[in-house]
Amino acid sequence: MIISELIGKFGKYQFWICVLIFANKFGVAFHQMAIVFLAPPAVYYCPGNATCCDSPAYNTSLFTRTIVTEWNLICEKSFLKDITQTLFQFGVLFGSLVFGIISDRYGRKSTLITSVVLEVITGIMSSFMPDFWSFTIIRMILGISVGGIMVVGFVIVMEYVGNDIRYVISALYHVPFTLGHMLLALFGYYIRDYMYYQLAISVVNVFLLIYICVLPESPRWLLAVNKTFEAITLIERIAKTNNMDIEDISTKIELFQLEHKPKKSSVLELFRSPNLRKNILIMSFNWLVSSYCFYGVTFYISHLTGDIFINVAAMGCVCLCGCLIAIPILKFMNRKTIVILGNVICSISILIIAFVPEGIVSIVFGCIGVMFSFMLLVIVYLYCSEMFPTVVRNAAIGISSMSARMGSMIAPFVAALRPYGQWCAPVGFGIFPLVAALLCILLPETKDCELMTTIEEGEAFGKSRTRNPNGNEIT
Template structure:
């Protein structure tokens, strides 16, 4: 309940006056939590140190998210019993002969009738007897030019078993979905710090365990557990940081964590280049997680969470310590009060559910469009990120370039968003989709051009993914905003699960995956034109505001424009 001064007492009934009366000297020292953060420093030495601790795990989260690009890679290969020439006649192994780039016909999974076929690549297609029947009886021979070992080379995940590799990636992405739901609820109950520490510990243990997996099925189970911890850490670290950061610095702080993930994206290319064995690579990205044990001593709790759970004294002690680190002290008798807004009181009177997102016509249209935008952005983002080997260039260089474009893609949105949310969303997702679609017309011989187009596509999708966070929070009305963001996030995770499976369409056409990654964003761009412009506009509070149109409620002067506080809420 807000505090009123003596001069305001006559405006209230007698009973209310007695309830809320507070001496003026106490009122002057009463602040809400954001006011307290401003008083002790919204982004001082304490917060900057906190973000160092938050950003370090982000690098390793990027490692775990993208390491399957290298550990699950499929080098050129052939079956020893199907290609007996190299095994029995001592001819030099030339793995480039197993694939005819011009025709797109892959000889890795075919059997040859004539021994001379291997020596004469031009005759290989004519003399092949088609796909092998009954699997490879003599074992697989893999090129070691790029990779010493991968899960594909160790467990024979090629040809008829190649689907298992894609399903393994999908199961890992399912872990992200489960982790977001599970650890999100646990964090609200036990606190951000606790879940971050638990997540880091489980991630280190199961990550190292993955390096010693005896078979593929144990491997994907361990990867699934690691996926749940990635969601636990990345989500709660972001929340912990924003809950300690002042209102004016929250958007910048969010970008800092994004840059840390991008840095991990780039760094993984170098680590994987130096470590070509998948077990050693998995161990290298997981074992350092045990060093995060010192976070028990340095990672603070969330004072905002402590207050929300009635632990006010503990929260105040933590705030005073933060103020001491920042060189700013609070008055000893300062008190905090909870500030309630009118729409929060109204929402308490009328409970809203997820069903309200699709109950009314206009709200249903906007919700379904936003759900699709989240889905398609994550689908294409991970579809491109996890399959960089398809573009024909050096896989390590491609990984480095794809990580590099993350930085400008996330930065440019800071300058375009203030002008127009709608045009920014439309432009970037259209650029991403168009670039992906154009790659299908580029011949395999022009691998550099294909990679450049894929890089442009990655740039557009990354920027679009950054924008859809804030755009969604502005379109959904206050009473169902959190439900809308939650459902959108679920749709995004579904896109991540489907992304690896899309590449199974290569069995029917090698252009099919990139065609999907091109057409789906272009459809999203068209649907974006049906969304309202929200830049520098007041936010809708109720579903009625949305249904009656923005022209009406734009005239309501008591509504406030979108703030960084809403941006933070959209990222949680």
Template sequence: MEESKTSLKVPPNQDKTQNDIIRTVVGDFGRWQLRISLLMALVKLPIAWFQLSIVFLAPSTKFWCKKPEDFHNITDETWRVLMEPNNTNSAKGLNQGHCLIRNVESSNIDNISEDLISCTNGFIYDTSMFLSSITTEWDLVCDKQKFTDLSQIVFMFGVLLGNIILGVLADKYGRKRILVICLFFQSIFGILASFSPFLWLFILLRFLLALTNGGTMVTSFVLCIEIVEGKWRTIIPILYQIPFGLGNSVMSIVAYFLRDWRKFHLTISLLSFLFVSFIWLIPESPRWLLVAGKKNKAFKELIFAAKENKRDMPNFKDTLQNITHNKSCKDNGKLKQLFSTRELSKRTILLCINWAIAGITFFAFTQYMGFIGNNLFLNVALGGFTVLPGTFLCIFLVSNFGRRLTIAYSHAFTALCFFLILPFPKGVYPFDWPRILFAGCGIIGLSVSIPAIYLYTGELIPTALRNTGLGFVMMFSRLTSMLAPLIISLQDVAVFLPLLILGVATAIQVLLVLPLPETEKSRLPDDIKDIESRYGQNEAKDDENGNQYL
């Protein structure tokens, strides 16, 4: 936090870059940055609720064939014992039950054939844990079980498109405007989905919800990273990730008390609507306003920020007028600009591959962890808290070893954990403690690498393209996340395959991050020219404070 009153005298005739201006006027970190950082971090709560809510919308459910009216004189338990086949014709995958039953003529239970027939009278579901779910309401079992996976695939595809489309729009029209629009429609589509009478309408509304969720995700992170400088540019974007994990825990508590899927989804949607109030609480990014050539609006935001941080600058306006960068945003947010130079193309391609592997690793291993315990609510809640040690460890490593090496080390550690699980078969050791130990260590490794790569990506891409670039490279994590169920299902082919694939993929990430430049103690590039000003020459250009352009 800044000291109470700081008088800053900057010669009015000295040219200043945007980084210099923001740092000089508002400081590295003060009350203004603290307020915005906290608000942006809280936005991660609804992001987590909607992206991970499928766990409670379509939980693992036991089911059996409904008995015909002709068998009203026998109990449900007797019916199940008589009709369920004593073989392997049970449903595979998420839900547990039999899709076929023994054939019986009329109500004569003594005349039961070993021939199997489908359940023509529908299904009965175990409601001991959940009163209702999308599985029980729309009979998403047996041949229709694939629609559960489809609904989540469509959702993740919506997040993918939202990352790109709304990221581009945020670079063109501003961070605040797009973020507030996303927060509003995210809640509206969530509320509408809670009342959907049809499965396909539910999937459509969740897709539209996902579009805005993806926009919220990328825009809130960019706004967070653009307001801080110095050591805080390392700390704040990493701490920003914590509420995503805590959102899991909050969601688990809500689901514990609301066992009906409609009430649960409506509640998280209404809670999400509270974040629309941020329209009065957050500013537009001064960095974006300066890049966009909106000097007057940027001046107003910076003056307000300086006052909130209790900083006094007598020749403030003169200093602002001498900014050397006066750009227009008409070309901001064009995807083709990410490949306009050799250096930026290299960064974009390597980041795309890194995010692709990160997506499949994170979502596949998270799903793999979900089968460890029997208490779903406790598993999800505790899983949310595991991000805390990894996040604080990430801050320590990034501060001492830099971004690139931290990501490389954490990838190597995570891959090692995956490989170390393989020699220990399931069910051999008490409570499977070796598998749980190394799996927990793997989660910590992911908790280090994911926040670090978020930070690293935001620093490698210039301000004029930051939302566009983040949305584009993160698109690949959404694409590969759709493959997570397929990776997990490979254990039916060979038990070791999922972990072997994840381990090899994570090890490859180590090699992919090393060619990228270190960004520690480097100031954020405003545009492509800032990047080329360094990499177009043999030596990096330092500013008066010893900071380099990325």
């Protein structure tokens, strides 16, 4: 697209954007995975060795206070600790969809700033809630903000970088999440009281309020909604920062706008057009499966054996490996091929857990399944952003991310099937990646393709053989 030609594919300005946006992924990781230390398994004693009682004596040698011990979420109320995480993920689901649609209509900048402000406020508020339901409701609203940050932040980055470097930035975008996952173990180790722990992981996000002053709009979005003058002003500033030629930028942009004639589109366009409808449904299912397996298997194997702090840090390391492995794979392989093979390997690894004794072997295969499911999440983020045009890109990622949250909401309940048989949970997780792999055969390839702008381009994409910027034919 003309934007990459005018501002460069990756320069000082794009580097600054990446630093700004990548920083918010630490907070996303803190809040997404916080439940591990907010509601760890509680050890308690009842008078007369009874199984349940109204006033249990809790063992506080590991954690001085958790939401379980604070509100007695044991026995008949034990399901409530899963409810609080399910409602948080429902919030992420809702936020992914709503903020995705809003950002396509009103802009990336204002939507991301709103999400960040909401995250900071609700994160701190949740630390001081006096009862379970107020805590859970505020965390659900916190989840809404996290959903917005995840979706809008990624799209901003993808709309700034050129297609040659996009696969690298897409994978690196998730590295702060994995580092945040590992840092969470450090927070949990040194802060054993849930209230101070929640406050600490929320206060560190206050620095993101700098977005109000320095975050720019996406030039692609400005062009897509026909805000040509603002787009020209921003593109000239970016080009100047990147030491690019700023002459004739205005003329080139105006000619581009005349040729493409951008018009407003809504999320319904994704379902009115047959090709886009097929792509969004299959892509959403892949997001659901990847998230379902990642959160479910992570939860499942973290309770098999070992120290909780080491387990959390180790899972973060596994995910970091998945991010780094994705970079060379994305460079040399097609997106569709990677997603198909990744789903197959993920499925096999998880299914093996059903047939081997619990212990080191099951943990190793579980880690392989977690790594591939997380790597698939990294890749489908990029794959989805390349598959849909600018006017509905955020909505497409929002819908897909919403599907991912559905997977993460279901996952804890499937992982809880372990008492009914060793094979139950692994089979429940392992079957679906095979289905996702088969459906991916119907998707188009997007490697080395410029990002599309209009609905017409998106509907035509993949229907016939076209050429990428390198002159190679794609389907």
